[in-house]
Amino acid sequence: MREPRKEDLIEGATGPWEIVLGLEVHAQVASKAKLFSGASTEFGAEPNTQVSFVDAAMPGMLPVINWYCVEQAVRTGLGLKAQINLRSVFDRKNYFYPDLPQGYQISQFKYPVVGEGVIVIDLPGQRSVSVGIERLHLEQDAGKSLHDQDPSNSFVDLNRSGVALMEIVSRPDMRSAEEAQAYVRKLRTILRYLGTCDGNMDEGSLRADVNVSVRRIGAELGTRCEIKNVNSIRFIGQAIEYEARRQIDVLEDGGVITQETRLFDPRAGETRSMRSKEEAHDYRYFPDPDLLPLVLTQNQVDAIAASLPELPDEKKARFISAYGLSPYDATVLVAERAPADFYEAVAKGRDPKLAANWVTGDFFAALAREGFTIETSPVSAEALGQLIDLIVDGTISGRIAKQVFEKMFKDGRDPAKIVEEEGLRQVTDLSAIEASIDAVIAANPDKAAQAKDKPNLAGWFVGQVMKTTSGKANPQVVNEILLRKLGISSAG
Amino acid sequence: MTDLTRLTLAAARDGLAKKDFTSGELTGAYVSAIEAASTLNTYITVTADKAREMARASDERIAKGDAGALEGIPLGIKDLFCTKDVLTTAASHILDGFVPPYESSVTQNLWNDGAVMLGKLNNDEFAMGSSNETSFYGPVINPWRRKGSDSKLVPGGSSGGSSSAVAARLCLGATATDTGGSIRQPASFTGTVGIKPTYGRCSRWGVVAFASSLDQAGPITRDVRDAAILLRSMAGYDEKDSTSVDRAVPDYEASLGQSVKGLRVGIPKEYRVEGMPSEIEALWARGIDWLKAAGAEIVEVSLPHTKYALPSYYIIAPAEASSNLARYDGVRYGLRVAGKDITDLYERTRAEGFGAEVRRRVLIGTYVLSAGYYDAYYVKAQQVRALIARDFTQAFEKVDVLLTPTAPSAAFGIGEKTADPLSMYLNDVFTVPVNLAGLPGISIPAGLSGEGLPLGLQLIGRAFDEETLFRAAHAIEQAADFTAEPEAWWRA
């Protein structure tokens, strides 16, 4: 068991409390067609236009599984370093709801396709935590009910009905909102690396049910409440903070927590009870007799395993060991597949640290500032690499390089071209540099005289020289000559 | 012209091919016969116009020389099969006004072969019953009556409309479905032939589901040859049904007339149930003698778990039904009874929409699946089912087919058994084990009871060995020479 961290504890009126969190994430499989029908999964269509007779649960309609969805579940399982179950079973979860046309959801209850796995989450301060994955199973999404169109009616759209979801259930291994948020971010990163879910929380492709309980340090697990369908990482944090505080208040007032499903209201910033207690659910799970057990061969699993991309944890380890990057830079670069690939293209055959500085520094800043992504960036990895080459071979200084980069970002021109056209080539002609230095010294005799005792003044002189040369003088050369002329020992 | 309704399906097929008469004439004769037989209540919907139109199209194809295997043959369709743009009710109030926008695979196969639809046949509501008394559209009457009596008898169930219509010559053949005996028992009660093929032989797509792991479509016809012809058209692989089996459909008709010499016929000793009427015993003995005389070898076999078949069936079938019928909720089709909220709407709609027997089975099914009871009932029943299937597998190591009575009695009176559900359930004692094991079974009329009512013998075969069933059934048919017919008392 994990030792609780002081900074994670919540101080109540009667002492500190520990939060215990487990997440059930519903990740929509990135498939074209639904799990058991041939209707489209495209987001945002007109109501009930992406509904087959199967999805509308017309009499006599039967499910046939989309094999691509099975492969994506296995792929995700492998990405979570999880046990793949060669035999799994689809069960019916029976309950009545207007957006559940069959009166049951086809899910996997007793025998899920993926068993235990693990996700390592990265936290500030080089801290990492392993969160256990209990299982991943495939199931159908429900339709959507609109409640605020009419005072007395709800409107039901079944476009989502039957879309394939992977429900990924974690162990109650998280101890703070920060950890829960990091978990969802990391899971999303893995899903996106694998390409099995687009991770788009705005469109509902990724939703989290958050199980929250609190306890005294070292005590048994408390009664949990499940906050359903939280659809942003920020809301996950807010919902946890609110719910933990609510539970502590109840307990400290001598009350008890009743296990229930709650809803997070982002406007009010609070959680609310969703279904009354007397509606105790009894889902009457049993194997769906319209489907046979889902049987995979080891060969099929091996083939999927062979097609897996390098995942963020491995990539990060490689970036640290092969490129000598700091864990921080490596973490930033591997958060998505595209920047990691971009970085590697820039670093290829170049100084990896210099490449990392440029990618995580000026490049990321410009993307963020101008609202671009890696995919839409006006500066290609090749062009950024060329810019770095110009610095390394002495054609331009690092300072000029920053100017060149901004120009590249603005109009997409080649760095070499910018340097040529705008005459930004570094001045390496010693006599020209010497002349500039002499002129600056001559103009500032007092400062030159003081420099022997105050070597720090050398920096001021370098600045002046760079100014008169519009930054094109090689700063190293300027420095060396200045030190000599001012009579400062270069060891100083 | 002679009465065209007296022809068998095979004879009508040959007559149409020889252009002795047209499908228009044949269909016209049936439409008239149906109109004159409303007393029997066999049809829920008569599609006379559609029938004439289809017949006209058939006659054109015959004239052009591209006739299908069932070209111009007028058939009745059990109202459990969804028919595009034609009211489909499952004989339930809850499907009021439901007009499917799709055609079941089995009926589509028939139309593809050129068959003509006369209308939709009555049945027990959602196929739940053994006497066709649970239909919302009223009971179907058996054309047969006891010697010297005009009291009304049941035609068996659930395919009572099918059996009664075939016996009364209100169609050349009919589709039917069998979950626990619903093809074979009504065939036995009406002097017709009914075959339930192997589970997976006919597609279930578009057939209103009762119990998915047991439901199977098949034909009811005048004789064995007609059954062979009709089954060949109905059967076939369907990629829309996950439990459909991808196997070529043999030419069943070719099996007829082949010798049964050396065929090993098993007589399961456990089918000699207590209280079985002596005339059923005698009928069975006669069947054994006929096959022996034709050169078959008679072997006594044991199916030790037979007595557990009915109780396990009455757990499994209601359990699956309780879930399959959850989609009838008043939201997307059929009856809606207004309520003060959505739950009230569900409860009123389903209370009013389902008849007493359906409600009873849904409640039983809900109970046995509910928390705490699932293992004791459902899992136990599926274990027993495995043992029953194993009994058959072991028996078929020693024999090629099994011979048993179809039902423990002849047709009984309307209302005679409705007060006690259990006594009604016992009707299926000989047929239910066959569904549990997924095997093919056929009922052949083999004689008359002391009261002059038809009695059937059942042959049970190995999975997908319908050909042996047809061969043996034909031998029994020849030996039994069953030519009795009901008097046409119903004709208006």
Place this chain on the structure above:
Amino acid sequence: MSVDQNTVRRIARLARIAVTQEELAPLAGELSGILAWVEQLNGLDTTGVEPMTSAVAMSLKSREDVITSGNLQAEVTRNAPLSEDGFFVVPKVVE
């Protein structure tokens, strides 16, 4: 297992079937009778027997990830007791 009236009420609620007060007693009787009858299975030892999962030996069929259906709004909603603008309409559901 004998079923009492409260159990009937609970089961009927789960099954979303309205049951009147007068129906409770007879239903409890009928269900008890059927359950008592099916419980003869308890006389059979099934220890170690795998529950049956499929009526005949076959493997699961699957489909490719191809869109084969859609744009059926009119067909999908044409049987609905109440629909509007392509939506199914039900009494307001409060969460």
